[in-house]
Amino acid sequence: MPRFSPKFLLVAATLTNLVSAEAMSENRIDLVRPDAPELAAHGEHGVGRMTMQLTNPNQYDIVRIAADETPERYDRPLTVEIFYPAEAHVAPEPMRVILRDGQREVDIHGLSKPDATPAKASAPYPLVLISHGYPGNRFLMSHLAENLATKGYVAVSIDHTDSMYHDKAAFGSTLVNRPLDQMFVLNEMDRLSKDDNSPLAGLIDTSRTGLIGYSMGGYGAIISAGGGVTDKSIGYEWGAPDGLLGMHKAGSTDHETLIDPRLKAIVAIGPWGRNRDFWDAEGLSGVRVPALYMAGSVDDVSQYETGIRKIWEESSGTDRHLLTFISANHNAAAPMPAPMESYPFSDELGWAPFEHYADAVWDTVRMNNITQHFATAFMDLHLKNDTDKAAYLDLIETAEDGVFARNDDGMDKPEHTYWRGFPDRSAKGLMFETRSKGE
Known part of the structure; x- marks a missing residue:
């Protein structure tokens, strides 16, 4: 192993810190570390949004119903951000996003340009x-949306009404509406x-659709994929x-x-619900499309052993995988890197918004890159029928x-x-971990 002088190491460390500091000050969400797994790399396309x-x-207004108010139905508004493959050389522009405190707006920087030519x-x-x-x-998972768009996907990220930082309302609205919104x-x-x-004319093949959900988004994804809920949860x-x-x-007929x-x-990341008996083994056996679950092994929101791991075990009606980040908590895999403006203590929350994005053990960019790698392999296999990607799973x-163990020519040795x-x-x-349908 080569030896370097203390002066060389000091200069290298300084340059690395400067690059890191610049990236953090810009709130970059598009970073790919040098040690990232192969499929985390950006694809050939630019990204428009x-x-x-x-x-x-005519949807049920769960917030009004929970408050014993009328009318009980309304036209439910939903905002979506559409990330799509664009011409290769676009000049990215920042995204203006609301922080976890529900009040402050900040810029995050990625790969996408508004209304770029598809x-x-x-x-x-x-x-x-x-x-x-x-x-x-x-925008919470816009790092993943942009990454997939570079690889030939249209990624549509949903603002779920009553479930956002600035309009958080009755939890029942999320329980009912999440799969309906999807x-x-x-x-x-x-x-x-x-x-x-439409500006989307000819751009999307919906016969090949995937769904990525985090926490309550994962809850909705499981229901959308066939996992019906229990009488107890109702x-x-x-x-x-x-x-x-x-x-x-x-x-039920409705489900x-x-x-x-x-x-x-x-792909369900930290899916919530099994820890509160929203499903049982019978209900989860109804999941009928291939599933990739991701979790932190010390998740104290959705729970690991009694929640996410049981979801994986009991989704016996399909082939499924479980990717576990050892010692990570509920923020594993999904959130973008914490914006610099989220670091200070928030009087509104009583804690620093940083805690909503970050993990105490894992580097967020590292987790994002791993998520991008596995999401790419999984979606390429099941939406593009790219069977070569099965080897990554x-x-x-x-x-x-x-x-x-590899030879000098880069070929794998038998071991x-x-x-x-x-x-x-x-x-x-x-x-x-992987289990096949019926197991």
Whole structure:
């Protein structure tokens, strides 16, 4: 191993710190570390983005119903941010986002440019819906949306009304509306992609749709994929009012009607609900599309052993994976790097908004890169039928048990068992477990 002088090391460390400080001060969400796994790298496309206001008519107004107010139905507004493949050389512009305190607005910097010219030569592209937690907003996972857009996906990130930083309201609204919002946006993207007067005309192939949800977004993804809820959860006094959650009950006609054959795969990150008996083994056996679950092993919100891990175990009606970040908490894998403005203490919250984005053990960019890698492999396999990506999901369970052994020409030796796509010494603190349908 080469030896370097103290002066060289000091200069290198200073340059590294300057780069890191500059990236942090700009609130960059598009960073790919040198030790990132292979598929985290950006693809060939530039990224455009557009904001759309959608309206889902005649929906139950859960907030009013919970407060014993009328009218009980309303036209439900939803804002979406659409990230799409654009011409290769676009000049990115920052995104203006609301912080976790629900008040301050800050700029984050990524790869996307508003209303950039779509790259239509390769269209139509598969659709990936992205659904934030409670609370959250459509930019919380914009690092992942942009990353997927560079690789030939249209990623549509949803602002879920009553569930955002600035409009957080009755939890029952999230319980009922989350899967309804997801499937409504799928239908709207289908409609707009077929409308010659729409900026999305010809851009999206909704027959190849994936869904990525974080926390309550993961809860919604499981219901959308076929995991019906329990009688117990329908009856919670603190849950949805008037038994309205019954529309998602396992085996019910309403729930079966919600399930859409265009949905081909889900990624549920820290999905909430099993820890509160919103599902049981029977309900989770209804999940009928391939599923990739991600979790921190010390998640104290959705719970790991009694929550997320049980979801993975009990989703027996499909092939599924569980990626575990050892010692990470509920912020594992999904949130963008914490904006610098989130560091100070917030009087509104009683804590620093930083805590909403960051993990005490894991570097956020590192987790984002790992998420981008696995989401790319999983979506490419199931939405693009890229069977070569299956090798990135066929892994020894505990990363640190892998052996890195290659010849000088880069070819794997027979004893090589290291995680596919991970540089030597980089597959640490991770587990990846797989179960097949029926297991």
